[in-house]
Amino acid sequence: MLPLSPAPAWAVAGAARVRPGDAAWPSAARWQQLGEQVGGRLIRVQSPLVACRSEPASAACAQLFKAVKNPYFIGDDVALTQTLGWVDAWTSMPSAYAVAARHTSDVVAAVNFAREHRLRLVVKGGGHSYQGTSSAPDSLLVWTRAMNAITLHEAFVAEGCAGQAAPQRAVTVEAGAMWSQVYDAVTTQAGGYVQGGGCMTVGVAGLVQSGGFGSFSKRYGLASGSLLQAEVVTADGQVRIANACTNPELFWGLKGGGGGSLGVVIRLTLRVHELPEDFGAVNFNIKATSPAAFRRLIGRVLDFCSQALIDPHWGEQIRFRRDNTVQVSMVFQGLTRSEAVAVWQPLRDALAREPGDFVVDSSPLSIVSTSARDFWAPTLVKRVLGFIRRDERPGAPRTNVFWPGDQGQAGQVLHGFESAWLPAALLQPNRRDALGDALFAATRHWPVALHFNKGLAGAPAEAIAAARDTAMNPAVLDAFALAILGTQGQPGYPGVAGREPDVALARQQAQALGRAMAELRRLVPDAGAYVSESNYFQPDWQRAFWGANYPRLQAAKRRYDPDGLFFVHHGVGSEDWSADGFSPRT
Incomplete structure (x- = not known):
């Protein structure tokens, strides 16, 4: 555990937040005044999921549970979140009120109101939090979904940096935009590339604040590494510009320090990179005919990875499954399709020579490519x-x-989740067998996915340098991949008869997942974890998420949010509060 600074004086004094029904809860007249201040965009929030508890068999509820498989439907409802909960951890519950912000002044009004009335404040853009940080009952929600303007710049220089930074191509994105919108504007329409999320329905602001990996991060680095400037409403209600020259510590903290801990981000300006000619994908399965053959297959794949995949061309994942199958789901850039085929052919040829042990999927669409400009276009x-x-x-x-x-993530109920960065040293010849043994042992309990784009080993020096200048755990710099283990159920909600989460199954699967992760932790006992894709119950989370950077993040928190207005589960400064964020710890 990293040494933490003492709790602030206000926490010791016991300034708890207020809930509906408390004497200090704002009066109806005060809520009405806030509504007028934000142009009528104050919403009294009611969840359609909660309504289904009284009529679970109704046609409306059947339609709702079908509709939540559409990620855009979820995002367009103020009361819903992309993940509906995590068994034994949290359940998506609506705020009491929400400000559907359209302007900076709306955000300022909401922040001031929450501070003045000691309210629990929540911020939601994309709502893609596995940790439930964009959902909290009895709170005031700042909902940025409608703030989604996108502006391209041919020669951007951050404010206050004139003469210190060369003009460069960039894009300014409001906090509520989804990556699908940004990719359309920057790539499909303008022929540039911005490093964003692999999942297109993730919100821009949340991803960047949490570090931000995309399919091509092995080439372009972290999304936060491309951040040039942010516009932020801090806890005092001030609108601040944060960049390398102005409020540099706030700027650094926003680059990977986790979403929602330092302020409400309303605009981000990101570097636009040159777009390559082509993007492509590799998708096929390899089935081993016995456990012994599967262990040898893991070794073959790791050998291949060390020789061919740890470079800027490759991203996405290889899954090692319990049924003795390796599932390849990779993407590439900077290669033609024929060059990509040539990279994989030696592995496929070697496996084909042992048909008694390995069965290789030979679909003609296993390796495809397209114009990079059309990659995100729905042709x-x-x-x-x-x-x-x-x-x-x-x-x-x-x-x-x-x-x-x-x-599959839309409307999911999580049963368990873990992540761990695997250092590139594990691929060295003297350690590769141990890695293979750990992966094999883990798959006897639960599948393991290695996300190669979520570790920066093999990335260009420029991308590494930019990532080093973020708040992210430095473990990401020399990790060849992020190991991810997850388990989830279909959309469900407590108290809705016939649609309640299967708690017994969830606990059983979470235990199996934990046993699998224990096999990897024997090999890497102090592995860091990615804050956006991690265990809700992550022990020693300060070290796991941020490593040696956590004390510096704490200092930024105390400077810009000294009274702890912004609280998220396992966020910077959250150790000063109760688990629900309402009561200061004494």
Whole structure:
């Protein structure tokens, strides 16, 4: 555990937040005044999921549970979150009120109101928090969904940095925008590249504040590494510009310090990179015919990874499954399709020579490529072939698209989740067998996915340097991959008869997942974890998420939010509060 500074004086004094029914809860007249101040955009929030408890068999509830498999439907409802909960951890519950912000002044009004009335404050853009940080009952929600303007710049210089930084191509994005909208504006329409999230329905602001990995991070680094400037409403209600020259510690903390701990981000300006000619994907399965053959297969794959995949060309994941299958789901950039085929051919040829032990999927679509400019465009061919899906609601914007593989997250109820950065040293010849043994042992309990784009070993020096200048755990710099283990159930909600989460199954699967992760931790006992994709019950989370950077983050927190207005689970400074964020710890 890292040494932490003492709790602030206000926490010791016992300034608890207020809830509905408390004497200090704002009067109806005060809420009305706030509503007028924000132009009528104050909403009394009611969850359709809670309403289903009284009529679980109704047609409306059946339609609702079908609709929550559409990530854009969820995002458009102030009361919903992309994940509906985590068994034994949290359940998506609506705020008491929400400000549907459209302007900076709306955010300022909400922050001031929450501070003055000692309210629990929550911020939601994309709502993609596995930790439940964009949801809290009895709170005031700042909902930034409607703040989604995107502006391109050909020669951007951050405020106060004139003469210190060269003008560069950039894009300014408001906090509520989804990555699908940004990719359309920057790549499809303008032919540039911005490092964002792999999942297109993730919100821009949350991803950047949590560090931010995308499919091509092995080439372009962290999304936070491309951040040039942020506009933030801090706890005192002030609108601050944060960049390398102005409020530099706030700027550094926003680059990977976790979403929602230092202020409400309302605009971000990100570097636009040069777009390569092509992007491509590799998708196929390898089935081993016995456990012994599977252990040898893991070794073959690790050998191949060390020789061919730890460089800027490759991203996404390889999954090692309990059924003795290796599932390859990779992407590439900077290569033609024929060059990508040549990279994988030696492994495929070697496995084909042992048909008694390995069965290799030989689909003609196992390796494909497309114009990089069209990668996120919902072309007819991609839709017909099932490579991309779109929001089918009448009148939905054309940019409402998503990868089919991400639809499983929409409305999910998590049972368990773990992540760990694996250092590139594990791929050295003298340690590769130990890694193979750990992966094999883990898969006897639960599948393991290695996300190569979520570790920066093999990335260009420029991307490494930019990532080093963020608040992220430095373990990411020399990690070849992030190991992820997850388990979830279909949409469900406590108290809705016939649709309640399967608690017994969830606990059983969480225990199996924990046993699998224990096998990896024997190999890397002090592995760091990615804050956005981590265990809700992560022990020693300050070290796991931020390593030696945590004391510096604490200092930024005390400077810009001395009274702890901004609280999220396992966020900077959250150790000063009760688990629900309402009572200071004494």
